[in-house]
Amino acid sequence: MAEITLRINGSAETLDVQPQVSLLDALREHLGLTGTKKGCDQGACGACTVLADGERINSCLALAMQYEGREITTIEGLDHPLQEAFVRADGLQCGYCTSGQICSAVGMLAEHKEGAPSAATEDLEAAEEELSDEEIRERMSGNLCRCGAYNGIVSAIKEVA
Amino acid sequence: MRSFSYVSAPDVESALTAIASEGAKFLGGGTNLVDLMRERIEQPETIVDISRLPLTEIEELPDGGVRIGALVRNSHLAAHRVIRVRYPVLAQAILHGASAQLRNMATVGGNLLQRTRCLYFYDEAAPCNKRVPGSGCGALGGFARNTAILGTSEHCVATHPSDMAVALTLLDATIEVESSRGTRRIPIADFHCLPGETPDVETVLAADELITAVELPPVPVARNSRYRKVRDRASYAFALVSVAAALEVEDGVVRTVRLALGGVGTKPWRAREAERVLTGTPATADSFRQAADAELAAAVTLPDNAFKTGLAQRTIVATLRQLTEGSPA
Numbered sequence: 485m486a487e488i489t490l491r492i493n494g495s496a497e498t499l500d501v502q503p504q505v506s507l508l509d510a511l512r513e514h515l516g517l518t519g520t521k522k523g524c525d526q527g528a529c530g531a532c533t534v535l536a537d538g539e540r541i542n543s544c545l546a547l548a549m550q551y552e553g554r555e556i557t558t559i560e561g562l563d564h565p566l567q568e569a570f571v572r573a574d575g576l577q578c579g580y581c582t583s584g585q586i587c588s589a590v591g592m593l594a595e596h597k598e599g600a601p602s603a604a605t606e607d608l609e610a611a612e613e614e615l616s617d618e619e620i621r622e623r624m625s626g627n628l629c630r631c632g633a634y635n636g637i638v639s640a641i642k643e644v645a
Numbered sequence: 646m647r648s649f650s651y652v653s654a655p656d657v658e659s660a661l662t663a664i665a666s667e668g669a670k671f672l673g674g675g676t677n678l679v680d681l682m683r684e685r686i687e688q689p690e691t692i693v694d695i696s697r698l699p700l701t702e703i704e705e706l707p708d709g710g711v712r713i714g715a716l717v718r719n720s721h722l723a724a725h726r727v728i729r730v731r732y733p734v735l736a737q738a739i740l741h742g743a744s745a746q747l748r749n750m751a752t753v754g755g756n757l758l759q760r761t762r763c764l765y766f767y768d769e770a771a772p773c774n775k776r777v778p779g780s781g782c783g784a785l786g787g788f789a790r791n792t793a794i795l796g797t798s799e800h801c802v803a804t805h806p807s808d809m810a811v812a813l814t815l816l817d818a819t820i821e822v823e824s825s826r827g828t829r830r831i832p833i834a835d836f837h838c839l840p841g842e843t844p845d846v847e848t849v850l851a852a853d854e855l856i857t858a859v860e861l862p863p864v865p866v867a868r869n870s871r872y873r874k875v876r877d878r879a880s881y882a883f884a885l886v887s888v889a890a891a892l893e894v895e896d897g898v899v900r901t902v903r904l905a906l907g908g909v910g911t912k913p914w915r916a917r918e919a920e921r922v923l924t925g926t927p928a929t930a931d932s933f934r935q936a937a938d939a940e941l942a943a944a945v946t947l948p949d950n951a952f953k954t955g956l957a958q959r960t961i962v963a964t965l966r967q968l969t970e971g972s973p974a
Contacts, residue, residue: 525683
């Protein structure tokens with residue numbers, strides 16, 4: 485066991501963890517922040533998406549110790565227009581993937597604002613690509629929704645973008 | 646996951662010291678290694694966390710090349726202005742791999758060391774010469790739709806999974822490696838090994854060597870380059886076939902061509918035979934098809950993956966046709 489300090493949603497949290505504890509398990513099991521969900525636990529579904537220094541990551545593949553000193557934001561720490569937009573646009577059915585979808589979309593909008601391209605971007609030299617439905621779908625492809633609420637998710641993101 | 650001890654290395658020197666302990670392994674972005682540890686395929690005694698090492702710069706070199714620190718995140722490399730303009734094939738290859746979350750975590754050095762996603766490598770109950778040398782190959786005679794057709798052996802048919810490495814192979818990148826014995830520079834063509842009789846040996850990297858940088862030489866033809874990937878769903882899946890290509894056409898004739906393939910090889914596959922056949926010929930679909938066939942003549946297929954030969958041929962032709970349209974006449 486080792487004592488580490490994680491910065492979660494703006495506050496410092498000290499906890500004792502084994503090296504094999506993932507950031508996801510540290511959030512859910514050690515800190516009681518169960519908004520972040522465990523889906524596949526192997527980086528394939530995106531349900532565990534959180535922001536590290538504003539960038540979206542899969543917390544299931546992150547060792548908690550590796551993220552000491554980084555600023556972690558979970559769904560509990562977000563106050564973003566996307567949250568209301570997901571409700572208005574029916575961007576969910578069962579809701580299990582929603583925390584990850586919203587954290588991912590927040591990170592995605594920031595990436596797009598900084599001019600980061602995607603696999604759907606035809607002209608890599610262009611300064612800015614419009615956030616079309618195709619761009620949103622490609623950029624959000626790391627978040628699966630087994631209920632199939634994708635149309636609502638795209639609408640919600642478009643509303644806020 | 647088996648328990649292990651954790652060391653965070655503040656600099657390269659301490660990383661090289663820590664890796665000397667028995668059963669130690671470097672941890673970069675963790676997107677592959679943490680998963681493999683959870684599956685008990687990797688069971689390190691000690692994890693040497695190198696994610697805080699100052700190897701995160703992308704520098705333009707005086708000769709027109711680019712030096713990329715080994716810990717540059719995949720997403721940062723793909724978004725870099727110089728890469729997008731001079732080496733679009735590299736930006737596209739990275740953007741066609743994994744998801745945005747994984748690209749934000751994964752490092753350039755780690756991407757080169759990705760393990761195969763062959764189903765039998767992951768299945769502890771199945772034989773696999775990569776996971777347990779000498780145990781046999783479950784894919785031969787098993788479900789082999791995703792396996793390789795080039796560079797295979799009777800001991801292993803697993804594909805190399807990386808998209809980025811296919812583009813780096815096209816660009817003749819050099820991999821810089823450090824250990825207590827000093828620095829060495831390895832051309833990417835020599836970095837990954839064919840499976841042969843030892844599929845468990847995947848690269849020429851020694852256990853105590855650390856990748857510190859990847860260097861791209863100046864490649865003028867790469868300004869007209871692209872990466873095309875064919876997979877079972879529109880995004881976020883490994884390649885069935887992928888093609889990295891760079892092309893210069895002058896007066897309707899192929900002056901310079903580079904071609905590399907993913908999803909079909911046991912290592913990132915440079916298609917030198919196709920390049921040789923195509924150079925100096927008219928830039929037509931017929932020439933492209935002949936060049937593809939010349940490369941794929943060496944393919945050894947299984948019933949499940951025989952479709953990859955035709956798919957690779959058509960994807961090569963389609964990619965070169967796209968580049969012909971983009972090549973200045």
